[in-house]
Amino acid sequence: MGNRKVKLEWDDGSSSEFHYIWLRDNCACDECKHPDAWERLLDNVELNLDIRPTHLEFGDALEVEWDDGHQTSLSADWLRKNAMAGTGEMLVERHQLCGTPG
Secondary structure, eight states: OOSSEEEEEOTTSOEEEEEHHHHHHTOOSTTTBOTTTOOBOSOGGGSOTTOOEEEEEESSEEEEEETTSOEEEEEHHHHHHTOBOTTSOBOOOOOOOTTSOO
């Protein structure tokens, strides 16, 4: 589980690391985000910066049980799209905007 982050290995042999606090902050369960409006219900100021998982499973989703009893489930596809590069910058897919040279 590492020191404050988890390392996930992808099918293509690459890997990504995710900080525990980032994973907890991005929980999209009904307790953390409104199920219809997706409005944030979780006040991130109240998050314990030293939060740690007590259980992790990774398949089609990363399933995390936290030491405060909360459970988070984040899809592997979403995590891959939101992974951080080694420089700390977000990895983004290149998209061509309508009307721009490509």
